[in-house]
Amino acid sequence: MFYYFLPWCAFVAAVISYSKYPKYRNLYYCGLFFLFFLIIYVAGFRYQVGADWYSYLDIFLGYKEAEEVSTGFISNVLKFLSCGYQVFVFVYFLLSFVLKLWLFNRLSSSFAISLLIYLGFWFLVYDLNGIRQGMSLSFTGIAFYFAYRRRLRYYLLFVLAAISFHASAICFLPFYWMVKLKVSYFYQVVVLCLVVCLAYFHISEWLLLLLGEIIGESYLTNKALSYALSDAFGTNIIFSFTTVHRILIFFLTLFVLKKINIDNNLKQALNMTAFINIIIYFLFCQYEIIATRLSLPFRFTECILFSFIPFVFKSHSRIFAILLILIYVEWQVYQTLSIPNGGLLPYKNIFII
Numbered sequence: 001m002f003y004y005f006l007p008w009c010a011f012v013a014a015v016i017s018y019s020k021y022p023k024y025r026n027l028y029y030c031g032l033f034f035l036f037f038l039i040i041y042v043a044g045f046r047y048q049v050g051a052d053w054y055s056y057l058d059i060f061l062g063y064k065e066a067e068e069v070s071t072g073f074i075s076n077v078l079k080f081l082s083c084g085y086q087v088f089v090f091v092y093f094l095l096s097f098v099l100k101l102w103l104f105n106r107l108s109s110s111f112a113i114s115l116l117i118y119l120g121f122w123f124l125v126y127d128l129n130g131i132r133q134g135m136s137l138s139f140t141g142i143a144f145y146f147a148y149r150r151r152l153r154y155y156l157l158f159v160l161a162a163i164s165f166h167a168s169a170i171c172f173l174p175f176y177w178m179v180k181l182k183v184s185y186f187y188q189v190v191v192l193c194l195v196v197c198l199a200y201f202h203i204s205e206w207l208l209l210l211l212g213e214i215i216g217e218s219y220l221t222n223k224a225l226s227y228a229l230s231d232a233f234g235t236n237i238i239f240s241f242t243t244v245h246r247i248l249i250f251f252l253t254l255f256v257l258k259k260i261n262i263d264n265n266l267k268q269a270l271n272m273t274a275f276i277n278i279i280i281y282f283l284f285c286q287y288e289i290i291a292t293r294l295s296l297p298f299r300f301t302e303c304i305l306f307s308f309i310p311f312v313f314k315s316h317s318r319i320f321a322i323l324l325i326l327i328y329v330e331w332q333v334y335q336t337l338s339i340p341n342g343g344l345l346p347y348k349n350i351f352i353i
Contacts, residue, residue: 002042002347003124003333009035010116011326015319017112018310032112039097039119043127044090045350050129051343060085070164071132086350092131099138100303106145107266108307116325117306120332129343133296136166140297147176148269162297171280172297179272185254188275192250195282199238204286237288243281250278253305259312270305273298 013035016028058064059075066072071092078088100118108114126134139162146155155176162169183191237243253274257267277298284291306325310318337344 014112096135103141110307113307120329168293199282273301
């Protein structure tokens with residue numbers, strides 16, 4: 001199956017990239033281009049795949065108005081050029097994917113490992129299903145790069161572009177200034193414990209009410225309240241495997257950043273995204289979808305962080321570390337495909353119907 005095969009291709013490319021023999025470099029690049037082709041084939045040419053397939057079809061056909069301006073703009077431009085919905089799906093994914101590749105190439109220690117991590121639930125959930133959020137993540141990822149490089153104009157440009165695709169990206173707007181906050185690992189853990197205690201006493205409900213008081217009636221507050229009041233989306237996840245998983249990733253991040261030798265500004269930026277991610281998650285964990293979406297722009301940098309994990313190990317053990325990452329990604333694929341009515345199975349594209 002394509003979904004399981006793609007991470008294996010990225011794994012092979014990652015292993016080859018660690019080879020000390022120059023003659024394998026050409027094989028590495030050939031493998032990457034083959035992987036790019038497969039990814040574009042699976043996502044760009046998909047047909048009736050994805051839980052939101054028909055929702056975006058309605059937007060493209062004009063039956064429903066796009067919630068964010070940029071999706072509607074791309075749709076209108078393609079319709080003006082007499083392109084069909086299948087072209088919209090292809091162009092939308094290609095733009096989102098190319099932006100992510102640019103980010104991985106700029107910041108990752110291992111391009112192939114970042115690609116491997118991406119091919120787990122990031123690819124399945126946000127580039128095959130929630131494509132607006134996937135596009136927004138591409139822009140927030142690049143905004144992260146410019147925050148790390150301290151280039152405010154470009155940062156604001158890409159954050160605003162991200163917001164124009166998905167309103168949840170607005171929570172990433174203050175990151176440029178927050179990234180300079182230096183909080184020791186000890187105090188991060190102390191703050192985390194405090195926030196977990198507040199989450200236990202339902203601080204999420206109070207925060208939503210406060211948000212409504214500050215912002216007033218708006219699209220954002222109405223959307224948040226509709227999710228909070230919904231039985232389908234308003235699940236409290238403080239005592240769940242997802243929470244355990246988030247905590248483990250946070251402490252793994254602290255461990256990896258302490259062990260690796262990289263640019264201090266990048267280390268600080270990665271640390272702050274991990275810290276803000278876990279704090280937002282617990283502040284809103286009473287409502288699963290709100291906690292997930294608001295923390296997502298900060299969590300996306302895991303694709304960068306994981307590329308440094310092999311360097312925590314001695315050189316002869318790095319292949320084993322990459323294998324562990326592969327197992328983790330394949331587990332993500334399995335978990336995602338196990339969701340009932342997830343829209344990803346059976347897989348079809350315009351060549352296989």
